[in-house]
Every structure is written in C-alpha cells, then in structure tokens.
Amino acid sequence: MPDDAPAVLTTPAGQGATGALATFAVYILAVFALAYLSGRMLKGRSFLGEYFLGSRSLGMWAFALTFAATSASGGSFMGFPSLVYTHGWVLALWIGSYLVVPIFTMGLLAKRINQIARRTGAITIPDVVRDRFESPTIGVLATLVIVVFMAINLIAQFKGGSIVVQALLEGSPLYESAKNHVAHALAGGESGVVIPFLGTADAGYLIALCLFAVVVVVYTAYGGFRAVVWTDVMQGFVMVAGVVIMLPVALWAVGGLGRATKSLNEMTPPLRVMLEIRTAAAVAEPLVIPNNSWLVVDHGKEGRSVFRTASRAMIDRGQSLARRRVDSGSADDAAHIPGIQITYADHIRTAKPTELAEPVEVAVVEEKPLAYGQNVRGTYVTGPGPHATRAAGFLPLGLAFSFFFMWTFSGAGQPSSMVRLMAFQGSGTLRRAIVTVAIYFSLIYFPIVIIFCCARVLMPGWETQSDRIMPEMAKGLMQWMHSPWLAGLLLAAPFAAVMSTVDSFLLMISSALVRDVYQRNFNPRASDKTIKRLTYTVTLTVGALAVIATIHPPAYLQDVVVYTTSGLSVCFLAPVALALYWPRVNKAGAIAGMVAGLVTHTAMYGIGFAISIYHGQPLEPILLADLDPFLVGLAASVAGSVIVTLITPPPPEHLVKKFFHAPSE
Amino acid sequence: MNKNNNDHKTPWDPVFLHARREAVVILVLFTVCFAWSMCVCYFFGYLAPGEERPHAATVLGMPAWAFWGILVPWLAVDAFTIWFCFFFMKDDDLGVAHEGEDLAEQIEHDRASEGKSRDA
Numbered sequence: 001m002p003d004d005a006p007a008v009l010t011t012p013a014g015q016g017a018t019g020a021l022a023t024f025a026v027y028i029l030a031v032f033a034l035a036y037l038s039g040r041m042l043k044g045r046s047f048l049g050e051y052f053l054g055s056r057s058l059g060m061w062a063f064a065l066t067f068a069a070t071s072a073s074g075g076s077f078m079g080f081p082s083l084v085y086t087h088g089w090v091l092a093l094w095i096g097s098y099l100v101v102p103i104f105t106m107g108l109l110a111k112r113i114n115q116i117a118r119r120t121g122a123i124t125i126p127d128v129v130r131d132r133f134e135s136p137t138i139g140v141l142a143t144l145v146i147v148v149f150m151a152i153n154l155i156a157q158f159k160g161g162s163i164v165v166q167a168l169l170e171g172s173p174l175y176e177s178a179k180n181h182v183a184h185a186l187a188g189g190e191s192g193v194v195i196p197f198l199g200t201a202d203a204g205y206l207i208a209l210c211l212f213a214v215v216v217v218v219y220t221a222y223g224g225f226r227a228v229v230w231t232d233v234m235q236g237f238v239m240v241a242g243v244v245i246m247l248p249v250a251l252w253a254v255g256g257l258g259r260a261t262k263s264l265n266e267m268t269p270p271l272r273v274m275l276e277i278r279t280a281a282a283v284a285e286p287l288v289i290p291n292n293s294w295l296v297v298d299h300g301k302e303g304r305s306v307f308r309t310a311s312r313a314m315i316d317r318g319q320s321l322a323r324r325r326v327d328s329g330s331a332d333d334a335a336h337i338p339g340i341q342i343t344y345a346d347h348i349r350t351a352k353p354t355e356l357a358e359p360v361e362v363a364v365v366e367e368k369p370l371a372y373g374q375n376v377r378g379t380y381v382t383g384p385g386p387h388a389t390r391a392a393g394f395l396p397l398g399l400a401f402s403f404f405f406m407w408t409f410s411g412a413g414q415p416s417s418m419v420r421l422m423a424f425q426g427s428g429t430l431r432r433a434i435v436t437v438a439i440y441f442s443l444i445y446f447p448i449v450i451i452f453c454c455a456r457v458l459m460p461g462w463e464t465q466s467d468r469i470m471p472e473m474a475k476g477l478m479q480w481m482h483s484p485w486l487a488g489l490l491l492a493a494p495f496a497a498v499m500s501t502v503d504s505f506l507l508m509i510s511s512a513l514v515r516d517v518y519q520r521n522f523n524p525r526a527s528d529k530t531i532k533r534l535t536y537t538v539t540l541t542v543g544a545l546a547v548i549a550t551i552h553p554p555a556y557l558q559d560v561v562v563y564t565t566s567g568l569s570v571c572f573l574a575p576v577a578l579a580l581y582w583p584r585v586n587k588a589g590a591i592a593g594m595v596a597g598l599v600t601h602t603a604m605y606g607i608g609f610a611i612s613i614y615h616g617q618p619l620e621p622i623l624l625a626d627l628d629p630f631l632v633g634l635a636a637s638v639a640g641s642v643i644v645t646l647i648t649p650p651p652p653e654h655l656v657k658k659f660f661h662a663p664s665e
Numbered sequence: 666m667n668k669n670n671n672d673h674k675t676p677w678d679p680v681f682l683h684a685r686r687e688a689v690v691i692l693v694l695f696t697v698c699f700a701w702s703m704c705v706c707y708f709f710g711y712l713a714p715g716e717e718r719p720h721a722a723t724v725l726g727m728p729a730w731a732f733w734g735i736l737v738p739w740l741a742v743d744a745f746t747i748w749f750c751f752f753f754m755k756d757d758d759l760g761v762a763h764e765g766e767d768l769a770e771q772i773e774h775d776r777a778s779e780g781k782s783r784d785a
Contacts, residue, residue: 046764046765049762049764056762089710089727089728089731090710092706092731092734092735092736093702093706093710093731093734093735096702096706096734096735096739097698097699097702099698099702099735099738099739099742099743100694100695100698100742102746103691103694103742103745103746103749103750104691104694104695107687107688107691107749107754108688108691108692109688111680111683111684111687111757111759112680112681112684114759115678115680115684115757115759115760117762118759118760118761118762118763119760119763120763120766120767121762121763121764121765121766121767121768122767127767130767131767256726257725257726257727258723258726259726260726261721261723261726261727261728265718265719265720265721266719376712376717377717377718377719378712378716378717378718378719378721379712381718381721381728382710382711382712382718382721382728382730383706383707383710383711383712384711384712397703397707397711400703400706400707401703404699404702404703405699408695426758426759427754427755427756427757427758427759428756430754431750431751431754431756432750434746434749434750435746435747435750435751438742438743438746438747439743442739442740442743446735446736446739449731450727519768520768520771524768524771524772524775525772580684581681581684581685581688657675659678660677660678660681661675661676661677661678662675662676662677662678662679663678663760
C-alpha cells in the first residue's frame with residue numbers, strides 16, 4: 001500500500017456494543033425522567049392546551065431544538081449518510097437549500113400563525129384553518145389528510161427506529177441472548193407450533209421494535225407535548241454532539257479533507273454483480289457465508305479480484321454450491337448471490353478476505369453496470385453523481401432544482417413544524433430561535449457530507465448495505481480512536497433523530513383524533529376529564545396499532561412515505577400561507593388549494609407507481625419536465641386557491657377584521 | 666388593500682404588516698440563494714457527457730464548486746440570518762391566548778342553531 005493512501009477501517013461484529021448499550025440505558029432513563037416531570041406539569045393547567053401545545057410557553061432553547069430535532073428525522077442520520085456514501089459530493093447540492101431552511105421555515109409563517117392561534121384559541125393546525133375560515137368542512141379535510149398521511153409515516157418511522165435500535169444493540173451479549181430466546185419462542189419453543197403472525201418475523205427486529213415502541217409511546221402518552229419538546233432538546237444535543245465529534249475524527253483518520261477528495265477523484269464505483277460461490281468438494285458441515293463477506297480471488301501476477309456479498313448465503317451439508325438465504329433462515333432457492341466487485345485499485349490492494357470455515361471459489365455470472373458513472377473517474381466529486389438505474393445520473397439539473405425548492409417549501413408546509421410555530425412564547429423567542437436553528441443546521445448537514453465522503457475512502461464495500469454506514473462508521477472511527485465508549489454516544493444520534501420525529505407524529509395524530517374529530521365535531525361540551533381519558537387512550541392505541549403494522553411493514557413503504565411527506569406540504573402550505581397573508585382568500589379558495597395540490601401530487605405518484613409496477617422497476621413518480629411532483633402539486637395548489645378565490649365572493653368582513661386588523665381597544 | 670382598510674376604518678394589524686414585510690425579504694433571500702447555488706454548482710461542478718475529471722479543483726480540500734456554491738453562501742446566509750433576526754425583524758406583541766374561545770363560539774353557534782330549529 002503506498003504511503004499516501006488513507007487507512008481502511010474495519011468493524012468486527014460486536015465492537016462498541018457495550019458502550020452502545022450503556023448509552024441506550026442512560027438515554028432511556030433520562031427520557032422517562034423528562035416525561036415524568038412533564039406529566040406533573042399537566043396538573044393545574046388547561047389539559048388540551050398543555051398536553052398538545054405546552055401552554056404556548058416554549059422558550060428559546062426548547063422551541064429551537066424541538067423544531068430542529070423534529071425536522072431532522074431518521075433520514076438525516078441514516079438515509080442521508082447512505083446517499084452521501086453512495087453518490088458522493090453531489091449530495092452537498094442535494095441538501096444545499098438547508099442553508100436557507102431555518103430562516104424560511106420559521107420566519108415565513110411563525111409570527112402570523114402564532115398570533116392567529118392565540119387570537120382564536122386554536123390548538124391544532126386543523127383548528128387554525130377551521131377558525132380562520134369559519135368552516136368545519138376545511139377542518140375535517142385537514143384532519144383527514146393529517147391522520148391518513150401521518151399514520152403511514154408513523155409506520156415507516158417505527159420501522160426506521162427499530163432498525164436503528166437493532167444496529168445499536170447488535171453484538172451485545174444481553175441482546176444476542178434475548179434474540180435467541182425470542183427466536184426459539186417464535187418458532188414454537190418445545191411444542192414446535194409456530195406463533196401465527198409473529199412466527200415469521202425476525203427475532204432481533206421484533207425485540208428492537210418492542211423496545212423502541214414502549215419507550216416512545218409511553219413517554220409521549222404520559223407527558224404529552226412538553227415531554228416531546230424536552231426530549232427533543234436532549235435529542236437535539238445528542239445529534240449535534242455526534243456530528244461534531246465524528247467530523248474531526250473522520251478527517252484525522254483519512255489524513256485530511258484534501259487527501260479524501262484526492263482519493264475520491266480517482267475512485268470509480270464498484271460493479272454490481274451476481275456471484276456463484278462454491279467449494280472444491282461437497283461440505284461435511286453446513287457452511288455459512290455471512291452477508292457483507294469479503295471474497296478475494298488471486299490471479300497471481302495479474303493482481304486480484306475483490307468481491308463483497310450483499311446477501312447471506314449457505315452451502316448445505318453434502319453440497320458444494322452456495323444458495324442465498326434470507327434473514328429468517330429460509331432458503332429462497334437462488335444459486336446466484338448478489339454482491340459487488342471493487343474497482344478502485346487502493347481498495348483492491350488492501351481488502352482482507354473474510355475467514356470462512358472452508359475456502360471457496362467465486363465466479364461472476366452476471367454484471368450489472370450502473371446506468372451512470374460506472375467507469376467514470378471523478379464521478380464522486382462532481383454532479384450528477386453515479387446512479388444504478390437512471391442514465392442521467394443521481395441528481396440531474398431538473399431534480400437538483402426540485403430538491404432545492406422541496407426541502408425549503410416542504411419543510412415550511414409540514415403540519416408537525418407548523419404546530420411548533422404555535423407554541424413559542426413571543427417574537428423575541430422566535431428571533432433567537434431562528435439564529436440557533438441556523439447555526440445548528442450548519443453544524444449538522446454540511447459536516448455530514450464531509451464525514452461520509454471520508455467514509456467512502458475509509459470503509460469501502462458498504463454499497464451492499466449502505467443504510468448501515470452511519471453506525472458502521474461510528475464504530476469504525478471509535479475503534480480506530482480506541483474509545484469504544486464514545487461509539488455509544490455516536491450511535492445514539494440516529495436513535496435520537498428517529499425518536500424525536502416519531503413522538504411528534506404520534507402526538508399530531510392523537511390531537512387530530514381527539515380535538516379535531518371528537519371534540520370539534522361530536523362533543524364540544526366534553527369535560528376536561530373525558531378529554532384527558534380519551535387522549536391517553538387514543539395515544540396508546542395509535543402507538544399500539546403502529547407497532548402491529550410495523551411487524552410486517554407493507555411493501556413499498558419507503559416509496560409511499562416520500563409521497564405522504566411531500567403530500568402533506570402540498571396540501572397545507574399554500575392554503576395556510578394565503579390564509580395568513582391574503583385577506584381576500586376565502587374558504588372555497590382554501591379548499592380548492594388543498595384539493596388541487598393533493599389531486600395533482602397523488603396523480604403523479606399514482607400513475608408513476610402503476611407504470612413502475614407494470615414494468616417491474618423500482619417505484620418512481622412521473623416527472624413533468626424533470627420536476628418533482630411536489631413542485632407541480634404546489635403550483636397547482638397555489639393556482640387552485642387564487643383562481644377559485646377570485647371567482648367566488650370575498651370572505652365575510654368580520655373575518656377580515658378579526659384576522660387582519662388591529663384588535664379594537 | 667387600502668380600500669379594504671378604509672372600509673373597516675381600523676388600521677391594519679401591525680403584526681400582519683411586519684410579518685408580511687419579513688416574509689418578502691425571506692422569499693427574496695431564497696431566490697438569491699437558489700440562483701447562486703444552482704448556477705455555481707451546475708457550471709463548475711457537473712460533468713459533461715463522456716467527461717472524466719480525475720483532478721478536480723479544490724478549495725480547503727473540498728471540491729471548488731461545493732466550496733463556492735454551497736459552503737460560502739451557507740456561511741453568508743448564517744450571517745444574514747443574525748442580522749435579519751436581531752436588527753430587521755420587529756419584536757411584535759403576538760397577543761394573549763384566548764384559550765377555548767373557538768370552542769365557546771362553536772357551542773354558542775350550535776345552541777343558536779338548535780334554538781332556530783325548535784322555533785321552526
């Protein structure tokens with residue numbers, strides 16, 4: 001290996017698991033303590049106002065960090081690093097609009113939405129639009145959209161949370177032992193009768209899901225909005241600490257950013273392949289080839305070929321050919337094992353083969369070159385970035401355009417963000433919070449691009465399972481630093497990110513059902529006691545239902561989540577913004593805006609998904625002129641609101657007076 | 666808008682006017698950032714079809730396009746945000762919370778409707 005090549009980090013299984021477990025335990029205790037304190041604060045206050053809005057009294061730190069932590073979902077710490085690792089520096093442009101997201105999402109609507117919510121006593125976003133237009137219809141429509149879209153999101157976030165917890169605990173003796181016991185029980189124990197529904201689930205995933213769900217559902221249900229906010233504050237600090245610690249260590253390990261970029265310049269993406277793996281003779285005992293195994297074929301003077309498997313495989317007793325095995329242990333009867341072939345010279349030289357019980361022979365039976373960037377040097381430091389199926393690359397100009405708009409406008413239109421804008425104390429708090437969030441995002445997003453560009457150099461071969469790059473990089477760096485205890489803190493960052501999003505979604509759904517459906521439509525005279533009981537019951541029930549749905553998550557869940565997340569913004573942003581700033585807008589216009597945005601956006605996703613399924617391709621929406629459905633849907637929403645408002649009678653004068661004129665003394 | 670204002674003979678809510686002015690500045694800021702970042706990144710950071718770039722220009726170790734197109738505007742917007750929040754944005758009184766007012770109005774409205782239907 002030449003002297004100027006950066007070191008390659010490895011992460012043996014179980015490394016850092018004890019530290020992670022200790023951090024996890026401390027973390028859970030702190031979360032429950034905060035929930036307990038929040039629950040105590042409910043006493044002596046208006047239940048709904050305190051439980052769902054923290055009595056509109058959030059100070060600077062609480063408001064800033066709950067806003068930031070809710071925005072930074074699991075995607076920021078799992079999906080985003082995975083994308084940086086897979087596509088390189090172009091992710092700096094993909095996430096580039098976050099430079100303006102804090103001032104945009106908080107500054108654009110905050111003062112007015114907070115003021116109007118105070119003026120009417122609104123507690124939820126459906127409350128705000130219903131009161132602003134004096135229209136139960138628009139309130140019901142808003143509630144329906146929130147409940148359906150957020151429920152889908154909740155399932156995805158629970159799944160994400162469980163995967164994070166699994167990565168956190170993997171390798172710790174306690175977890176491994178529990179996993180074996182649960183797997184045994186699921187398979188029917190001594191009786192051998194497989195438990196229906198649960199029997200086919202992965203034991204490790206199930207334990208992680210239960211742990212995650214119990215913690216989040218219990219503290220959210222008990223403590224309400226204030227518990228969510230306080231835990232968000234703690235989680236916000238954990239997240240930023242994770243990045244701030246990882247950045248210098250990653251740069252140190254790689255030998256400086258210049259050295260990392262130089263390596264990336266020369267690097268070409270690995271080739272996706274299907275492998276045939278066999279032993280020279282039939283094996284006497286079953287031979288397991290774990291997922292992510294390194295396989296090296298030596299060609300003598302002609303060098304070597306390096307492969308990494310992307311699936312677990314096994315050679316059965318008396319056989320010599322490996323067959324693919326899925327995680328639940330059953331064979332899916334495929335003799336071709338998916339994997340990658342490393343194409344970068346430094347990584348080929350330094351790769352160490354995984355030790356297997358018997359030597360194996362490897363043959364490439366199929367090559368699947370990337371649609372863009374396969375043999376292109378410099379593809380990791382330039383746009384549009386390599387992509388497996390899109391010939392125009394990962395981020396062609398039209399998509400770069402769309403993402404720049406989408407992060408900013410979509411962030412501003414999320415009901416979970418809007419509801420936080422109703423909860424801060426006063427405009428002084430708002431001004432300081434915007435600055436805090438701006439600095440906070442600066443410390444997180446651009447550094448993550450740098451860290452995981454370094455990961456490309458330091459930890460090759462994770463294209464096989466790029467979602468795991470964040471925990472693997474954390475473990476690898478801390479092992480390199482000889483500080484495994486720090487790995488626990490770093491691994492807690494993605495956990496915190498998912499948790500802070502899940503609790504908000506859970507509360508949003510609960511508030512929509514209790515306040516917007518029950519109290520506003522069926523029983524406005526309901527007593528505080530009834531509402532309190534109903535709220536706890538609904539929050540726990542929604543949480544439990546989400547857990548059941550997450551045991552076997554629906555197919556295409558992740559694709560549907562992209563649709564629901566942007567769909568919420570398409571539906572709410574234009575009608576709410578116009579309601580706050582345009583006195584002429586009326587309820588017909590607001591309803592038209594919501595429906596037009598929703599229908600356009602849904603049609604583009606629905607048609608695109610149907611075409612993708614028909615052709616057996618990954619799900620993608622249809623694009624108009626390379627523009628994302630979000631942009632087209634938002635344009636339709638604005639047009640729908642404005643046109644319908646202008647062709648229908650103006651709103652009643654008393655509404656304009658109430659919301660746009662100074663209150664009379 | 667002025668006509669509307671005169672009709673009511675009460676001044677526009679200052680919070681509405683201030684928030685609207687601030688929203689306009691934010692939208693202009695977004696437009697400037699969008700134009701700058703997209704232009705710099707596209708013209709200096711994108712490969713032409715068939716092009717390879719094994720020796721891309723760097724600044725402080727990162728690709729030059731990412732430095733000028735993303736990092737520099739990011740820091741500039743942070744500075745702008747500090748100015749905007751501390752020297753431009755008005756410290757408005759957002760009012761006291763009328764907790765339960767919307768619900769009380771709804772109950773009153775329902776009661777009136779019930780009364781009317783009984784009379785009919």
